[in-house]
Amino acid sequence: MAYHACLFRDEGDFEPDSFRTLPEEHDGKRYDIIIGTLKNREVTAKQSFHYPTYIWTKDAARTH
Numbered sequence: 001m002a003y004h005a006c007l008f009r010d011e012g013d014f015e016p017d018s019f020r021t022l023p024e025e026h027d028g029k030r031y032d033i034i035i036g037t038l039k040n041r042e043v044t045a046k047q048s049f050h051y052p053t054y055i056w057t058k059d060a061a062r063t064h
Contacts (some may be wrong), residue, residue, distance in 0.1 A: 004061035014047060015039055021050075026064055029055050061064040 014036035021031045032050040037043070051061035 002053040002054060004056055004058055005051070006049040006061070008046050008048060010049065013038060014045075018044075019047065029060075029064070031056065054061075 007062045010044065015038070018037035020035055022035060024033055027029055030052065035044045036047050038045050047059075049060075049064075051064070
């Protein structure tokens with residue numbers, strides 16, 4: 001599946017294999033939040049948002 005993505009942090013900022021995908025909705029349109037555990041810290045943070053291209057246009061994802 002193809003996605004538009006909004007990256008918040010580099011993958012290298014996180015512990016390996018700590019990523020999870022959380023589905024969310026905005027105005028009835030699904031997108032995924034990718035979170036992980038930050039290196040050397042016991043806290044999770046957002047790594048990116050993924051917007052399926054069959055649901056979201058590039059402009060709609062950009063303005064969200």
